[in-house]
Amino acid sequence: MSPELDELYQEVILDHSRRPRNFGELADATVRVHGDNPVCGDEIHLAVKLGVDGGLEDIKFSGHGCAISQASASLMTMKLKGRSRAEIVTMLQAFHALVTEEAAEAPKALGDLRLMQGVRKFPQRVKCAMLAWRAVEQALRQTVGEVTVSTETDLMA
Amino acid sequence: MHKLPVSDVDWKVIRNDFPILARRVHGHPLVYFDSAATSQKPRQVLEKVRHYYEYENANVHRGLHELSSRATEAYESSRQRVANYLGAASADEIVFTRGTTESINLVAQAWGEKFLREGSVILLTEMEHHSNLVPWQLLAERVSARLRFVPVRDDGTLALDQLSSLLTPEVKLFAFTHVSNSLGTINPVSELCQKARAVGAITLVDAAQSAGHMPIDVQELTCDFLAFSGHKMCGPTGIGVLYGRGEILDTIPPWHGGGEMITSVTLEKSAFKRAPHRFEAGTPNIAGAIGLAAAIDYLERIGRPAIFEHDVELARYAMQRLVELPGMRVLGPPTERGALVGFVMDAAHPHDLTTFADRYGLAMRGGHHCNQPLMRRFGLPGTTRASFYFYNTSEEIDRMVEILHAATRFFS
Ligand SMILES: Cc1ncc(COP(=O)(O)O)c(C=O)c1O
Numbered sequence: 001m002s003p004e005l006d007e008l009y010q011e012v013i014l015d016h017s018r019r020p021r022n023f024g025e026l027a028d029a030t031v032r033v034h035g036d037n038p039v040c041g042d043e044i045h046l047a048v049k050l051g052v053d054g055g056l057e058d059i060k061f062s063g064h065g066c067a068i069s070q071a072s073a074s075l076m077t078m079k080l081k082g083r084s085r086a087e088i089v090t091m092l093q094a095f096h097a098l099v100t101e102e103a104a105e106a107p108k109a110l111g112d113l114r115l116m117q118g119v120r121k122f123p124q125r126v127k128c129a130m131l132a133w134r135a136v137e138q139a140l141r142q143t144v145g146e147v148t149v150s151t152e153t154d155l156m157a
Numbered sequence: 158m159h160k161l162p163v164s165d166v167d168w169k170v171i172r173n174d175f176p177i178l179a180r181r182v183h184g185h186p187l188v189y190f191d192s193a194a195t196s197q198k199p200r201q202v203l204e205k206v207r208h209y210y211e212y213e214n215a216n217v218h219r220g221l222h223e224l225s226s227r228a229t230e231a232y233e234s235s236r237q238r239v240a241n242y243l244g245a246a247s248a249d250e251i252v253f254t255r256g257t258t259e260s261i262n263l264v265a266q267a268w269g270e271k272f273l274r275e276g277s278v279i280l281l282t283e284m285e286h287h288s289n290l291v292p293w294q295l296l297a298e299r300v301s302a303r304l305r306f307v308p309v310r311d312d313g314t315l316a317l318d319q320l321s322s323l324l325t326p327e328v329k330l331f332a333f334t335h336v337s338n339s340l341g342t343i344n345p346v347s348e349l350c351q352k353a354r355a356v357g358a359i360t361l362v363d364a365a366q367s368a369g370h371m372p373i374d375v376q377e378l379t380c381d382f383l384a385f386s387g388h389k390m391c392g393p394t395g396i397g398v399l400y401g402r403g404e405i406l407d408t409i410p411p412w413h414g415g416g417e418m419i420t421s422v423t424l425e426k427s428a429f430k431r432a433p434h435r436f437e438a439g440t441p442n443i444a445g446a447i448g449l450a451a452a453i454d455y456l457e458r459i460g461r462p463a464i465f466e467h468d469v470e471l472a473r474y475a476m477q478r479l480v481e482l483p484g485m486r487v488l489g490p491p492t493e494r495g496a497l498v499g500f501v502m503d504a505a506h507p508h509d510l511t512t513f514a515d516r517y518g519l520a521m522r523g524g525h526h527c528n529q530p531l532m533r534r535f536g537l538p539g540t541t542r543a544s545f546y547f548y549n550t551s552e553e554i555d556r557m558v559e560i561l562h563a564a565t566r567f568f569s
Binding site for chain 2 (some may be wrong): 005
């Protein structure tokens with residue numbers, strides 16, 4: 001067997017891809033973001049409820065895509081619910097480093113998201129892992145309404 | 158329908174012409190099933206290009222020196238070689254381009270802007286590669302023309318029964334692919350061309366997936382334009398061809414301006430060469446053209462009927478083996494298909510499947526294959542595609558099936 005594949009598709013990741021958490025609609029969402037990876041056809045619809053202080057009160061997602069994009073979205077929603085804006089921005093940067101940088105440490109704060117570290121050995125799959133995060137980043141920028149982001153046009157710094 | 162083998166080519170020996178096929182990927186022997194994206198290149202082609210650069214390199218149509226005449230002769234005889242390969246009436250009907258995409262853009266821009274007007278209809282099919290869709294969308298926008306599409310049936314063939322109602326007199330151009338790059342469907346080119354001609358429409362055939370795989374005779378097909386890329390048929394990247402029927406090519410105004418395409422230039426105005434040089438502004442891809450001619454020589458030594466036979470047999474065998482897998486759905490027609498199979502499996506998303514296979518040395522393509530509207534038509538985000546060429550073997554297909562079985566176990 002290939003150790004890189006075992007690391008990429010850990011049991012927890014496959015489990016989240018088969019039974020994604022926080023999957024569905026959010027009736028009282030304040031902002032909706034449609035994330036789109038035109039390279040592979042993955043789509044994610046993110047519904048976010050932001051509180052008056054800008055924190056993330058509730059979050060749900062739907063859509064379809066590969067195991068990596070689904071699991072990443074599922075793990076992300078679990079992690080971000082109830083977090084402040086500043087915490088989310090920090091996590092976003094840490095997660096991006098985790099999946100792209102060979103030497104990046106995996107901060108404890110990321111919890112189960114650290115299991116996605118295997119993605120860094122598969123550069124073609126980084127966009128899959130980042131799709132949900134791009135959407136949440138846009139949700140924070142947008143704060144209200146409905147918008148579409150694409151992994152091809154909205155590259156994070 | 159079973160045809161007897163038309164040749165006794167030793168396909169295993171032919172593999173030795175392709176050094177890359179002997180390499181390992183991620184510790185496993187490479188199984189290259191992505192020739193529809195780009196084919197591998199035999200030594201004979203690589204050596205020809207290298208020889209040109211080492212001993213004959215010079216610019217064409219300019220210098221009066223010996224090397225320049227030689228380069229010009231090599232470049233122009235490559236054009237003649239392509240003309241013979243396609244059964245064209247003359248080498249003047251062969252324009253060198255960067256590839257299929259550029260060939261189609263040339264027609265869409267230079268021909269389309271002159272001959273299409275508001276209300277003209279461009280007829281395409283639902284199975285076109287983005288290369289044979291987007292240039293027409295851009296043209297339609299500019300001249301207020303309309304696009305119309307021949308639907309694709311569930312079995313991956315064109316709904317030919319609807320053709321007569323779609324081919325109305327407003328249709329000025331019918332552009333369609335010879336072989337679908339994601340379904341494998343082989344379209345009846347000469348029938349389509351004749352029906353289009355009956356209403357006065359010009360035809361363009363996207364031969365990207367057929368030019369290196371089967372015999373093509375443009376006069377038998379009766380198409381007006383035909384486009385293909387060298388890199389999908391053992392040639393280098395960056396070289397391709399637009400065939401244009403002489404009477405039509407001569408009516409098209411220049412496209413890109415620059416050196417090589419003019420007869421005289423004053424500060425105010427220029428006079429232009431005839432086709433095909435009118436469409437080849439600037440220093441062309443000389444080595445590319447020479448490499449393409451070498452690729453044609455190589456393919457012709459094996460023989461296109463033999464290549465087609467081998468390809469079709471691989472596709473048939475792949476279909477037969479793939480249906481053994483649980484939750485497998487193969488797209489496209491069961492028979493009469495080109496050298497590729499697109500499929501989806503319940504066990505895993507095409508992306509995950511392709512990543513998994515790659516770790517075992519199996520190179521396939523996963524995604525929408527530049528066919529987004531077609532994928533939508535079939536309700537799929539994408540497929541995994543295994544595409545074959547004459548250097549592939551049935552043992553490699555067995556290996557693919559083995560790897561897909563392992564993937565099924567891994568993901569379920
Ligand atoms: C059917 C078809 N048309 C057009 C193209 C575009 O070819 P190129 O990228 O060489 O211009 C391809 C290849 O990707 C193809 O398969």
